[in-house]
Amino acid sequence: MSTNIELSRIVKAYGDVSVIHGIDLTINPGEFTVFVGPSGCGKSTLLRMIAGLEPITGGDLLIDGERMNDVPAARRGIAMVFQSYALYPHMSVYQNLAFGLETAKMPKAEIAERVAKAAEILKIEPLLTRKPKQLSGGQRQRVAIGRAIVREPRIFLFDEPLSNLDAELRVQMRVEIAKLHNDLGNTMIYVTHDQVEAMTMADKIVVLRAGVIEQVGAPLDLYNNPKNLFVAGFIGSPKMNFLTASATDTTLNVAGGSLTLDRPVTGATTLGVRPEHITLTPGSGAKLADVRVDLVENLGGQTVVYATTTDNQPINIVLEGQSPVTLGENVAAHIDPARLHLFNADGDAI
Amino acid sequence: MTARSLQSGAPARERAATPSTWSRIWQNDAPGYLFLLPWLIGFIGLTVGPMVTSLYLSFTDFDLLTSPDWVGADNYIRMFTNDAKFWTSMRVTMFFVIFSVPLKLAFALAVAMLLNRGIRGLPLYRALFYLPSLLGASVAIAILWRQIFAGDGLVNKLLLLVGIEGPSWISNPQYSLWTLIVLSIWQFGSPMIIFLAGLRQIPTDMYEAASLDGASKWRQFVKITLPLLTPVVFFNAIIQTIEAFKSFTPAFIISGGTGNPINSTLFYTLYLYQEAFAFFRMGYASALAWVLLAVVGVFTAFSFFTSKYWVHYDE
Numbered sequence: 070m071s072t073n074i075e076l077s078r079i080v081k082a083y084g085d086v087s088v089i090h091g092i093d094l095t096i097n098p099g100e101f102t103v104f105v106g107p108s109g110c111g112k113s114t115l116l117r118m119i120a121g122l123e124p125i126t127g128g129d130l131l132i133d134g135e136r137m138n139d140v141p142a143a144r145r146g147i148a149m150v151f152q153s154y155a156l157y158p159h160m161s162v163y164q165n166l167a168f169g170l171e172t173a174k175m176p177k178a179e180i181a182e183r184v185a186k187a188a189e190i191l192k193i194e195p196l197l198t199r200k201p202k203q204l205s206g207g208q209r210q211r212v213a214i215g216r217a218i219v220r221e222p223r224i225f226l227f228d229e230p231l232s233n234l235d236a237e238l239r240v241q242m243r244v245e246i247a248k249l250h251n252d253l254g255n256t257m258i259y260v261t262h263d264q265v266e267a268m269t270m271a272d273k274i275v276v277l278r279a280g281v282i283e284q285v286g287a288p289l290d291l292y293n294n295p296k297n298l299f300v301a302g303f304i305g306s307p308k309m310n311f312l313t314a315s316a317t318d319t320t321l322n323v324a325g326g327s328l329t330l331d332r333p334v335t336g337a338t339t340l341g342v343r344p345e346h347i348t349l350t351p352g353s354g355a356k357l358a359d360v361r362v363d364l365v366e367n368l369g370g371q372t373v374v375y376a377t378t379t380d381n382q383p384i385n386i387v388l389e390g391q392s393p394v395t396l397g398e399n400v401a402a403h404i405d406p407a408r409l410h411l412f413n414a415d416g417d418a419i
Numbered sequence: 420m421t422a423r424s425l426q427s428g429a430p431a432r433e434r435a436a437t438p439s440t441w442s443r444i445w446q447n448d449a450p451g452y453l454f455l456l457p458w459l460i461g462f463i464g465l466t467v468g469p470m471v472t473s474l475y476l477s478f479t480d481f482d483l484l485t486s487p488d489w490v491g492a493d494n495y496i497r498m499f500t501n502d503a504k505f506w507t508s509m510r511v512t513m514f515f516v517i518f519s520v521p522l523k524l525a526f527a528l529a530v531a532m533l534l535n536r537g538i539r540g541l542p543l544y545r546a547l548f549y550l551p552s553l554l555g556a557s558v559a560i561a562i563l564w565r566q567i568f569a570g571d572g573l574v575n576k577l578l579l580l581v582g583i584e585g586p587s588w589i590s591n592p593q594y595s596l597w598t599l600i601v602l603s604i605w606q607f608g609s610p611m612i613i614f615l616a617g618l619r620q621i622p623t624d625m626y627e628a629a630s631l632d633g634a635s636k637w638r639q640f641v642k643i644t645l646p647l648l649t650p651v652v653f654f655n656a657i658i659q660t661i662e663a664f665k666s667f668t669p670a671f672i673i674s675g676g677t678g679n680p681i682n683s684t685l686f687y688t689l690y691l692y693q694e695a696f697a698f699f700r701m702g703y704a705s706a707l708a709w710v711l712l713a714v715v716g717v718f719t720a721f722s723f724f725t726s727k728y729w730v731h732y733d734e
Contacts, residue, residue, distance in 0.1 A: 122627050143633030155624040159646040159731035168642070169632030202733060220632070 071098030072133050072146070072223040072256045074119065080127035081114055081280075088114055089280045091128065096258065096273070101250045104260045105267040105303070106277035112260045113228055115277070119258065120226050121145050132223070148217035149226040152233065154209045156201040162212050163197040169220050187218040190249070207238045214249070227259040231266065243269060264304050268292070276300050298339065298416035307344045307373070309410070310384045312358075314340040321411070324358035324378035334411050337419055341410035344373070344387040347402050349394065354405040360384055362398045367391060376402070477705035487702060494706035505707070507682050508690035509714075514596060515686065516663040519603040524655055527607040528648075531614035532640075545612065552608030561602075561672030565589060568598045568673075589673055592683035599684060602669050610655040617651030618644070649730040657722055664715050667692065687711055 074096040081089035089111045096102045104112035117123040119130060121142030130137045137145055148169075156165050163184055170180045188194045191211040201209055210230060217225055227246070231239045247270050250257050261267055267274050268288045276283040276291065276299070284296045288304075295301035301309050314323040316337040321328045323340050348354065360376035374386040374394055386402060394400070411419050452459075477494055479487035498505045534544055554560045567573045570587035578585040588594045621644065629639045645652075667688040670678065678685025678693070691711070695704035 120631065122630070142627075142631045147631065149628070149631055151624045151628060153622060153624055155622065155628040157625060157643060157646075158733040159649075168629070168634075172629075172632050172634045172638060216628070 071254060073098050073131075074224065074256060074258075075131035075134075076115075076119075076128070077131070078128035079115070079118065079125060079130065081111070081118060081123065082126045087126075087280065089118075089126075092280075092282055094275060094282065094285065096256060099254050099256055101247075101257045101259065101270060101272045102275060103267040103271035103273070104258065104275050104277060105262065105264055106283075107303070108262060109279075110277040111280040112262075112275075112277050116149075116226055116228055116258060116260045119224075120147055120149050122149075146223035147226060148220045148222035148224075149228065150210075150213045150217050150230045152229040154201075154213040154230075154233075156209060156212055156216075158201050161198055161200055162193065162204070162215075165201070165212055166197075166215050166219050169216065183219045183221070184215075187215040190218060190252070191215045191245075206234050207242060210234060210238075210242055211245075214246070218249075218253075223255065225253075225255050225257040227257065229260055229262070231261070232263075239266075246270065265306055268304065274304075276303060294418070295341075295410065296418055298341070298412050301341050301410055301412070301418070305343055307385050307387060309341045309343050310347075311412075312340045312342070312378065312382050312384065314338060314411070316411075324382060324384075325380050326356065326358055328355055328357070328406065328409075330406055330409075334419065336413045337411040338414045339412040339416075341412060342404055342408065344385040346408040347384070347386045347404055349374075349386065349388065349392065349400050349402060351401065351403070354403045357402045357404045358384070360386075360400060360402050362394055362396055362400060365394050365396060376400075473705040473708055476702050477709050479702040481701040481705075482699045483701055484699070490702065494703045495710070497703070498706060498710065504682070504685070504690060508678070508685045508687045511596060511678075511683065511685050512664060512687040515600060515603075515666065516660055519600045520656065520659045520663050522600065523604045523607050523659060524610055524652065526604050527611035527655070528614050528652075530607065531611045531618055532644075534611075534615055535618045545615070548611055549608035552606045558668060558672055561669045564598070564602050564669065565673050590680055592680040595674070595680055595683045599666075599669050599673065603663065603666065610659060613651055613655055614648070617648050621647045646731050647733075650732055653722070653726055653730045657719060660718060660722075661715055664688075664711065664718075 074094075076092050076094040076096075079089060079092040079094075080087065092115065104115060106112050114123060118125050121137070121140065125138045132145060157168065160168065166184045166187060167180045170183060175183075184197070185194075188197060191214060193208065193211050193215060196204060196208055196212070201212065204212065210233075213230065230246070231242050234242060243266060246259075250270075259266075259270060271288055273285065274288055274291055275285050278299055283303075284291060284300045286294075291300060291304045295304060295309075298311070302311070312323050314321055314337055316322070316334040318333050318335060319330050321330055321334055321337060321340065342357070347357065358378045360378050362374055362376050364375040366373040366375075369391065370389075372388040372390070372392040372394060374388065374392075376384050376386060378384055384402065388394070413419050476487055478489060478491060480490050480493075481487035530548060534541060534548075538544070551560075568588035569575075570590065572588075574588065575585035586594060588598045625643055625647075626639055629643055634642065665688060666686060670684045670686040670689050671692070674680075674684045674689070676689070676693075676697075678689050687707070688711070691704050691707045694700045694707060
């Protein structure tokens with residue numbers, strides 16, 4: 070049932086302007102892969118090339134070993150959920166779900182059966198006679214997913230499907246899509262610019278920037294071992310702190326102080342540390358820097374501290390629970406040296 | 420003094436001192452009415468006035484020279500019971516409307532679809548295709564059209580090149596009305612521009628979703644483009660139908676004001692014109708005008724009534 074996708078040196082250019090610069094990627098059967106990256110990084114273009122909605126300029130796209138570059142979209146066994154849902158406003162929910170099957174000239178009884186099954190999975194049975202304009206955002210999203218399910222495709226593609234929903238609904242739909250993947254077991258590719266969606270849903274994350282893959286890996290792999298400054302800054306929320314540093318052998322000079330590490334770090338110019346890995350408790354790990362508290366956000370379960378080092382570098386700290394930190398206070402920030410990330414002048418991790 | 424005290428406990432003397440409702444309205448709204456005045460004068464003087472007068476005249480016998488004589492509903496009774504030309508002109512006009520409007524709309528939509536494919540120099544094509552609409556109803560174009568479709572006109576000369584001897588399109592009653600229909604289709608620019616705007620409103624991802632579903636271009640056109648375009652089709656159909664009912668100049672010029680051959684181009688408006696300005700039967704012509712208004716009104720009302728079954732509005 071599950072399908073393997075192979076991208077080999079995939080290139081996309083519009084005239085002289087190249088937007089995807091030779092991408093190699095393997096997506097294993099049944100995998101939930103998320104393409105993530107900032108706006109304009111080429112993630113949607115890549116998805117559309119896999120879907121067959123954009124011609125591939127160069128390279129090979131293989132689905133289950135078969136070259137698909139010139140195969141029309143409809144014959145790739147792919148269903149796609151669009152950011153705008155792309156529901157037909159003049160058709161009822163039932164007609165929207167049935168459209169693809171009617172196009173394929175499927176018998177009416179089978180169409181009814183498939184629509185009923187999809188409606189049951191997505192809990193949209195009471196909505197089948199309604200028009201899209203009579204549905205809420207979340208319901209429309211379900212119908213859009215339903216339209217993909219009824220076709221029983223080999224591969225599901227999602228192009229930023231949750232970006233039009235409010236925050237609460239987004240979390241809810243995120244869970245539902247993840248469940249759907251567990252239930253159906255199909256290969257799915259999901260595009261988002263929201264790294265939280267990527268982290269929570271993906272089996273495999275593909276981080277893209279300016280048409281090239283920066284890193285591919287499991288969510289925690291990317292979180293724990295980012296390959297470069299870009300991935301380190303993109304994955305994780307709040308963002309990783311970056312402090313200018315210099316190093317000689319095992320000594321790292323940063324924020325007016327110095328840290329002695331258990332390995333040589335010569336060449337390190339940037340120290341990265343996640344806000345949640347910093348504590349203000351004396352004796353917990355090594356002292357990183359003295360900081361002045363500029364702003365405190367008490368979220369109840371967490372306290373977010375916005376601070377500045379003595380050499381004027383901004384640093385954010387996330388403390389578990391409700392910490393009694395006061396504005397303008399000078400405190401010492403401590404870290405576990407094992408959770409430090411160091412990058413050289415090229416931005417690569419060392 | 421506060422507003423509250425004025426509203427509740429203000430003494431009668433103070434209330435009397437406040438400006439009256441009318442003068443307050445005048446003070447507040449006068450500038451608005453002043454700006455409205457040029458249009459209002461035009462509307463009352465050039466539209467409402469003549470309409471009311473023509474309604475009155477439609478119940479009279481009036482030859483422009485003597486005072487109108489009240490004849491009651493005689494004009495209307497005569498029209499429906501004793502005027503073969505009325506029925507002929509109605510039939511010609513209906514034929515013209517029934518064929519010219521759908522053909523013009525279909526042609527306009529076809530060109531709009533071609534122009535909607537992101538071709539280069541689109542603004543130029545748009546302007547070029549719109550040109551006939553600007554010129555189309557003019558006397559000059561009607562004269563030109565008469566030359567082109569005459570027995571020795573350009574059309575027949577071109578046909579001769581491929582060995583076909585064409586008829587005289589204008590003087591043959593079998594073809595004369597079709598010549599006017601073709602002239603009307605040629606003025607497709609205005610509905611085409613509106614169709615083009617409508618086509619641009621249809622989100623591309625609907626077509627992409629359909630193409631992923633395997634829908635052919637034709638199925639996409641029938642199942643997506645046409646239904647989503649129905650508000651625009653509806654608007655264009657109403658406007659073009661009213662225009663077609665009112666069509667006058669081409670028939671007048673091409674038939675030399677006679678509606679010939681054998682009344683085959685006797686448009687309703689042409690007949691109305693003849694009654695009014697050739698025979699000076701202003702009362703009867705006014706009655707004809709009111710019947711045309713009623714026919715257009717009934718058609719428009721019917722269109723609006725049926726629209727809920729076939730026009731799809733997104734929101």
